[in-house]
Amino acid sequence: MSYINTPIAFQGDYAGYSWEIFNGDALEILKRLPSETFDCIITSPPYFWLRDYGTPGQIGLEDSVEGFVSSICDVMDETQRVMKKTGLLFLNLGDTYYSGKGQSKGIDKKSSKRRFGLRAVDKSGGLGIGLEPKSMIGMPWRVSIEMLKRGWTLRSQIIWYRKASLPEAVLDRPRRSYEPLLMFSKSKKYYFNRKPLEETEQEDMWTIVSRAKSAAGLGTAPYPDELVKRCLDVGCPEKGIILDPFMGSGTTLRAALENGRNAVGIDLNSEFFQFVKKELTELGLKNVL
Numbered sequence: 001m002s003y004i005n006t007p008i009a010f011q012g013d014y015a016g017y018s019w020e021i022f023n024g025d026a027l028e029i030l031k032r033l034p035s036e037t038f039d040c041i042i043t044s045p046p047y048f049w050l051r052d053y054g055t056p057g058q059i060g061l062e063d064s065v066e067g068f069v070s071s072i073c074d075v076m077d078e079t080q081r082v083m084k085k086t087g088l089l090f091l092n093l094g095d096t097y098y099s100g101k102g103q104s105k106g107i108d109k110k111s112s113k114r115r116f117g118l119r120a121v122d123k124s125g126g127l128g129i130g131l132e133p134k135s136m137i138g139m140p141w142r143v144s145i146e147m148l149k150r151g152w153t154l155r156s157q158i159i160w161y162r163k164a165s166l167p168e169a170v171l172d173r174p175r176r177s178y179e180p181l182l183m184f185s186k187s188k189k190y191y192f193n194r195k196p197l198e199e200t201e202q203e204d205m206w207t208i209v210s211r212a213k214s215a216a217g218l219g220t221a222p223y224p225d226e227l228v229k230r231c232l233d234v235g236c237p238e239k240g241i242i243l244d245p246f247m248g249s250g251t252t253l254r255a256a257l258e259n260g261r262n263a264v265g266i267d268l269n270s271e272f273f274q275f276v277k278k279e280l281t282e283l284g285l286k287n288v289l
């Protein structure tokens with residue numbers, strides 16, 4: 001399967017399933033993909049001002065809350081078009097705190113990916129929407145509400161309890177231990193397999209050990225394969241085709257291929273694209289040997 005023929009696209013196969021990846025802006029690439037193609041979309045976009053992925057045009061470093069919400073929702077509009085009527089979207093999107101504290105004095109020793117100039121969330125002025133310093137911005141809710149206005153149906157907010165994640169260094173509020181996984185549908189009737197949920201204690205709270213480190217030190221903030229697998233089990237028919245418009249290190253694609261699905265991924269960062277290209281090619285070779 002090949003949608004477009006460009007030097008920034010690469011394709012391969014694994015155990016009879018095909019994969020295709022694109023290096024470019026999610027919105028631009030999506031516009032070139034045909035409508036009603038994908039059974040399931042599983043993705044984690046950049047969070048607001050959490051990381052610098054080092055690529056001009058990246059989402060996440062907008063000046064305003066509104067700017068971020070529309071960047072994400074514009075991409076989601078296109079994912080809605082390319083998703084089949086029977087499809088589901090699983091969107092893993094966490095929140096950011098508004099600090100309003102001005103320029104940070106120290107250096108974040110943990111990650112060069114988190115070294116910024118003055119972040120929009122540190123500037124005074126309540127981000128132009130009257131936020132008090134130290135407040136959560138409420139980004140998952142803001143994005144969800146905008147997506148509802150744009151025709152999505154929000155069917156569930158699954159709590160991903162990030163077991164064994166590194167505790168935050170805060171003393172005056174509970175440390176965060178979970179992230180939302182928002183499940184949206186395009187139509188009233190869609191593919192959904194309840195069976196795997198019946199074996200679990202809580203259907204909408206998934207306890208999954210968070211990944212300690214990103215693959216090969218890439219700094220993509222990867223989610224665990226298990227999270228993708230659970231989305232596939234409930235939301236993607238066997239041999240179906242999935243899409244991740246923010247593939248990072250390619251977790252969604254790898255988990256999809258290993259669980260009998262075809263996969264398409266997009267990322268703006270060429271280093272991440274090359275990494276996924278190499279990893280999935282090697283995976284395919286290992287399978288043949």
Ligand SMILES: C[S@@+](CC[C@H](N)C(=O)[O-])C[C@H]1O[C@@H](n2cnc3c(N)ncnc32)[C@H](O)[C@@H]1O
Nearest residue numbers: 025026053058059220222223246248249251268
């Ligand atoms: C949270 S990471 C995804 C991590 C991924 N789930 C994994 O397991 O590795 C978000 C990704 O979005 C990419 N990105 C940022 N802006 C983008 C854009 N405009 N188009 C496509 N990808 C973009 C970043 O390069 C980064 O790899």
